[in-house]
Amino acid sequence: MSELGTSNSRPLVAGIDSSTQSCKVLVCDADDGTVLRQGQAPHPDGTSCDPGAWWDALQQAIDLAGGLDDVDALAVSGQQHGMVCLDAEGRVIRDAILWNDTRSARAARDLTDELGAKTWADATGSVPVASYTVTKLRWLADNEPENVARIAAICLPHDWLTWRISGATSLESLATDRSEASGTGYYDARAGEYRYDLLAHALRIDEEAARRIVLPRVLGPNESAGQATALGLPEAVVGPGCGDNAGAALGLGVGPGDTWLSLGTSGVVGAVSDGSWHDETGTVSGFADATGRFLPLQVTLNGAPILDRVRKLLGVDYDGFDELALSAPSGAEGVVLLPFFGGERTPNLPEATASLTGMTSANTTPANLARAAVEGMLCLLGACIDRAASHGQEIHRILIVGGGSRSRAVREIAPAVLGRPVDVPPAGEYVALGAARQAAWTLSGDDVPPAWVVGDMVRFDAPHDPTVMERYEERFAAAFGER
Numbered sequence: 104m105s106e107l108g109t110s111n112s113r114p115l116v117a118g119i120d121s122s123t124q125s126c127k128v129l130v131c132d133a134d135d136g137t138v139l140r141q142g143q144a145p146h147p148d149g150t151s152c153d154p155g156a157w158w159d160a161l162q163q164a165i166d167l168a169g170g171l172d173d174v175d176a177l178a179v180s181g182q183q184h185g186m187v188c189l190d191a192e193g194r195v196i197r198d199a200i201l202w203n204d205t206r207s208a209r210a211a212r213d214l215t216d217e218l219g220a221k222t223w224a225d226a227t228g229s230v231p232v233a234s235y236t237v238t239k240l241r242w243l244a245d246n247e248p249e250n251v252a253r254i255a256a257i258c259l260p261h262d263w264l265t266w267r268i269s270g271a272t273s274l275e276s277l278a279t280d281r282s283e284a285s286g287t288g289y290y291d292a293r294a295g296e297y298r299y300d301l302l303a304h305a306l307r308i309d310e311e312a313a314r315r316i317v318l319p320r321v322l323g324p325n326e327s328a329g330q331a332t333a334l335g336l337p338e339a340v341v342g343p344g345c346g347d348n349a350g351a352a353l354g355l356g357v358g359p360g361d362t363w364l365s366l367g368t369s370g371v372v373g374a375v376s377d378g379s380w381h382d383e384t385g386t387v388s389g390f391a392d393a394t395g396r397f398l399p400l401q402v403t404l405n406g407a408p409i410l411d412r413v414r415k416l417l418g419v420d421y422d423g424f425d426e427l428a429l430s431a432p433s434g435a436e437g438v439v440l441l442p443f444f445g446g447e448r449t450p451n452l453p454e455a456t457a458s459l460t461g462m463t464s465a466n467t468t469p470a471n472l473a474r475a476a477v478e479g480m481l482c483l484l485g486a487c488i489d490r491a492a493s494h495g496q497e498i499h500r501i502l503i504v505g506g507g508s509r510s511r512a513v514r515e516i517a518p519a520v521l522g523r524p525v526d527v528p529p530a531g532e533y534v535a536l537g538a539a540r541q542a543a544w545t546l547s548g549d550d551v552p553p554a555w556v557v558g559d560m561v562r563f564d565a566p567h568d569p570t571v572m573e574r575y576e577e578r579f580a581a582a583f584g585e586r
């Protein structure tokens with residue numbers, strides 16, 4: 104991928120990443136993925152949100168990207184799992200409850216206890232955790248039954264945005280793709296069908312009533328979801344869209360043996376696989392990807408915001424934070440951050456809180472606190488990488504993407520903590536790029552996505568310091584027990 108300031112006469116496509124913290128829009132050359140223009144606008148903070156805010160941020164991001172009048176196709180990639188419930192007129196019933204909202208932790212436990220972890224893993228690829236839509240629906244049934252009675256359709260953030268963009272009004276026009284459906288907790292990606300029995304169980308209604316609820320039609324990887332009529336682009340084709348992690352995989356063009364680490368609001372350790380995953384321990388989410396394959400993921404509730412929290416406490420900017428972290432010795436002289444500021448999903452500790460441990464009057468310095476934040480975030484993800492390897496996932500190389508990968512300290516410290524080199528692709532918005540690549544694929548109608556090439560990776564390597572992970576695990580076990 105390269106970036107140019109000029110346009111050309113070749114077809115153009117747009118990729119939209121409607122993610123947790125912001126909406127990003129890229130306009131790209133459909134043939135080779137060259138990024139021509141881009142824009143970004145913030146989303147409101149918090150773990151629930153009026154979907155109208157995503158629409159407003161999309162308009163701002165499109166304006167900042169210089170408009171989309173010249174694009175031939177577009178697609179939306181979005182934060183996964185958020186529960187958007189619509190009434191019979193297509194109105195949003197209540198604020199969407201997002202993936203990072205843990206109010207449904209109890210519902211997740213109940214659903215797992217009621218049917219058993221194996222049943223869920225076999226049926227949907229994953230065992231319920233508070234992030235998944237199915238648990239938010241159970242929470243709704245238990246806390247707002249009056250809203251359950253009003254539900255005519257259930258969709259996810261990207262499905263809703265795609266629907267709005269198309270200008271369609273009938274609920275039957277709602278569309279999604281396998282990657283998103285696989286994160287609901289009521290879709291069997293192996294069979295390619297919704298599990299209305301599980302939806303009914305979560306909502307405490309009978310299966311016949313569940314079948315009357317409209318769920319988005321699951322489109323093929325390059326099947327059109329309509330035209331971008333509501334953006335004033337009645338000729339522009341809209342791709343099916345996908346979940347943000349499937350978007351990142353498509354944007355990066357990852358293949359067998361590649362593991363990628365995404366440091367966004369969430370932390371993600373992901374890979375693509377030809378076969379479906381059904382981990383009944385609940386650690387690996389057995390999602391689908393955006394190309395017809397599968398996407399085993401481990402996702403943490405805590406990602407780059409770990410660094411933000413400590414950086415703001417120290418009163419420094421990104422560069423100042425990196426300098427502090429890199430000036431401290433490996434292991435931060437014994438200071439260890441257990442970074443569960445927002446509870447945690449992997450490991451499944453929704454009620455956990457963060458703690459700084461091992462502080463003495465000698466080692467409590469800004470440099471050690473910054474280093475402990477970087478190391479704590481990397482240890483959380485390093486444990487996921489170790490688990491992926493122990494589940495038999497081949498790891499030939501590790502790529503790092505997402506906002507947190509812009510940190511020099513993260514790039515330089517990662518190999519020491521993880522014990523493996525890490526490859527950093529050119530700075531870019533890979534989720535939005537994946538959506539753009541999908542749009543180009545939809546436009547072409549070809550059997551395979553266009554062969555866009557990601558630019559040269561920069562490899563970071565450093566001597567492994569296993570004591571960092573060992574000490575983190577010791578402190579973790581002391582706080583939460585062995586896992």
Ligand SMILES: Nc1ncnc2c1ncn2[C@@H]1O[C@H](COP(=O)(O)OP(=O)(O)O)[C@@H](O)[C@H]1O
Nearest residue numbers: 122123124367368407408421505506507509510
């Ligand atoms: N140079 C940097 N150093 C550390 N963190 C950064 C840097 N630049 C951005 N971030 C962090 O990256 C996060 C946003 O990443 P992004 O991948 O856009 O998230 P999301 O897709 O979840 O909205 C924010 O928490 C932001 O503070």
Ligand SMILES: O=C(CO)[C@@H](O)[C@H](O)COP(=O)(O)O
Nearest residue numbers: 122123182183202367368369
């Ligand atoms: O819950 C998941 C995936 O299971 C998250 O990955 C969300 O999809 C949001 O991710 P970011 O905003 O951090 O990219």
